Each structure stands twice: as C-alpha cells, then as structure tokens.
Amino acid sequence: MDLDDTDREILRILQEDARTPFSEVARRIDMSSATVHDRVNRMQEAGVIEGYHAKVDPREVGFGISAIVGLRVEQGREKDTLDRLSAVEGVQEIHLTTGEWDVMARVYAEDADALRELMFEEVAQMDGFARSQTMVVLGTEHETEELPV
Amino acid sequence: MDLDDTDREILRILQEDARTPFSEVARRIDMSSATVHDRVNRMQEAGVIEGYHAKVDPREVGFGISAIVGLRVEQGREKDTLDRLSAVEGVQEIHLTTGEWDVMARVYAEDADALRELMFEEVAQMDGFARSQTMVVLGTEHETEELPV
DNA sequence: GTTGAAAAAATATTGAG
DNA sequence: CTCAATATTTTTTCAAC
Numbered sequence A, B: 001m002d003l004d005d006t007d008r009e010i011l012r013i014l015q016e017d018a019r020t021p022f023s024e025v026a027r028r029i030d031m032s033s034a035t036v037h038d039r040v041n042r043m044q045e046a047g048v049i050e051g052y053h054a055k056v057d058p059r060e061v062g063f064g065i066s067a068i069v070g071l072r073v074e075q076g077r078e079k080d081t082l083d084r085l086s087a088v089e090g091v092q093e094i095h096l097t098t099g100e101w102d103v104m105a106r107v108y109a110e111d112a113d114a115l116r117e118l119m120f121e122e123v124a125q126m127d128g129f130a131r132s133q134t135m136v137v138l139g140t141e142h143e144t145e146e147l148p149v
Numbered sequence C: 001g002t003t004g005a006a007a008a009a010a011t012a013t014t015g016a017g
Numbered sequence D: 001c002t003c004a005a006t007a008t009t010t011t012t013t014c015a016a017c
Helices: A005-016 A022-030 A031-043 A077-088 A113-123 B005-016 B023-028 B033-045 B078-086 B113-124
Strands: A049-056 A063-074 A091-097 A103-109 A129-143 B047-057 B065-073 B089-095 B103-109 B129-142
Touching: A005 A022, A005 A031, A005 A049, A005 B047, A022 A031, A031 A049, A049 B005, A063 A077, A063 A113, A063 B005, A063 B089, A077 A091, A077 A103, A077 B129, A091 B065, A103 A113, A103 B129, A113 A129, A129 B078, A129 B103, B005 B023, B005 B033, B005 B047, B023 B033, B033 B047, B065 B078, B065 B113, B078 B103, B103 B113, B113 B129
Parallel strands: none
Antiparallel strands: A049 B047, A063 A103, A063 A129, A091 A103, A091 B129, A129 B089, B065 B103, B065 B129, B089 B103
C-alpha cells in the first residue's frame, strides 16, 4: 500500500496513543474526522495497522525478570520445535536469526527462580534444542513501540 | 498496585484490542462501563497501563530488515554511550544484559544496505563500543504484545 | 479523496447505595 | 466498589462536491 504524508501523520499519532479520538486526530492534521476514519480503515484493511494494544508494565503483573535467549535448533525439526517453544507461557518473541544462534527469543518470568525453571527445566529440556544461552535483562535503557514513519 | 481478577480481565481485553469501547469491555466482564472506566483510570495512574499503541507493520512503512545486536561497552562511559545509541533512528530497544554482551539492541533498517550502513558506519564507529555482533532477523516465528496476565 | 451534517454509539461525570 | 442517569463527545454513515 502506498502511504502519503497524511497517512504517516495519522500513524505517528496512533502509534503514540492508540486511543486518540479520530476527531482529535482530524483537528491535529487539519482534516475532517470522516477522512481520518476512512484512511484508518484502509490502513487496517491493508495490514499497515496490525492492531492496537495496551502496553502493560510487566512488573506490575508479576513478571519481575526477563531474558534474551539464544538457541541452537537441531536440523530437520525446526518447525515442530519452534511451535512447542511458542506455546510456552512467558515466551513473547521468537526470531530466526543469522549468526551465532539460530533463534533468539524474549522470555518473561516471575522471578529468577521461575526463569531458571523455565529455561533449564522447560526449554533446555525440550527435544530439538542443541544448546542455549540465557542473557538476563538487567535493565532497559530505551524502548519504543513507535517506528519512525 | 494490587490487581484483582476483574482488573486482569480488563487488561487482557485492552492488550488484545486497545480501542475496544469501555461499554463493550463492560458487557464482556458483566459490569457497568463506569466501573470499567474507573478501573482503567486507576491502572493508568498506577502505571500498570503504560499506554496504548497502534502496531504498525514495519515492512509497510519501509523497514524491510531488522537485527538483534550484541554490544560490548567500554567501562566508565556506559551512560553517555547508550544515550547516543538511543538517539540513532531505527534503534527500537536497548537492554543491559548479563552474559556474552553488555547490551542487546533491536534495530530496524530499510534494507540490507541501510542496515550495514547503520551498524558499521554509525554504531560500530561510535566511541564507547568495544565490539559488536549483528544477528539479522530472517523471520519472526512468534511475537505477541500481550503478557499473560 | 474529501466534506458536512445527522444518527447512533460511546465516554465522562455526578450523586447515591 | 459499583451502579444508574445524564451531559458531553465521538464514531459512523452517507449524500454531495
């Protein structure tokens, strides 16, 4: 889909605050809210906007620790192995990558103990993983949901 | 902040679709919309809900490639180095980690060429980084914005 | 592709149990 | 904390340019 400057402005506003009323978006970009509505609909249908999500603070809901995990997957069974990994609660992202690891995953757990259990008793024991490395996140210096559109 | 089951249900709904009208949230959890409104306000004020963001497909806005980057930071100048890294366009996340790398970052770029430029001509040249490794994301197997609350 | 206006729906607010 | 009623805003639709 081709996006013009108006579309990009709308995206910027909704990335920053997805609950901004269309009427206010319209005010800010100096157009009618019907136009905003129409453009947002088209961007949703085209898959440019994939959804709207409330960002919840992990700590406030009991996830006191997270880690970035590198994994080596045994050849020939990637699909099945990753499907099982996806289903593990606390596993938020799984990316196939070049370089040192086949897979990089982001996992959340309640505390260090739960993370140990998750990694060493659940993930590392799963068939299909040859090796893993857990990098515990000590802190997040910078994090944005907003792409520079 | 203490969250009860009702709060958690509201969080689940808003994590899945942040634009769900409060009246519909209320219907689904069988409460009045005033209650939902009140609870959402309290969760916002307490920082449980950090915001609402439209999820935009990176490819649709010109980011055809992304990478997970490991970095070693020279001791004694972490703060300044990471501040400068945060300001680089396309750098979405920066986490301090244990293990092989001091810092893990997620970066987005237009294409392989732009990623090379970003990494080797911008980041790797920055004072303060001793070493880096770029793991190009070949695909994303699983990704959710929703924490299992 | 955009607009303005009207109808439908949702949200904010208030007072009370 | 929750509800119900009301006042205010917003969303949605649609004829018209």
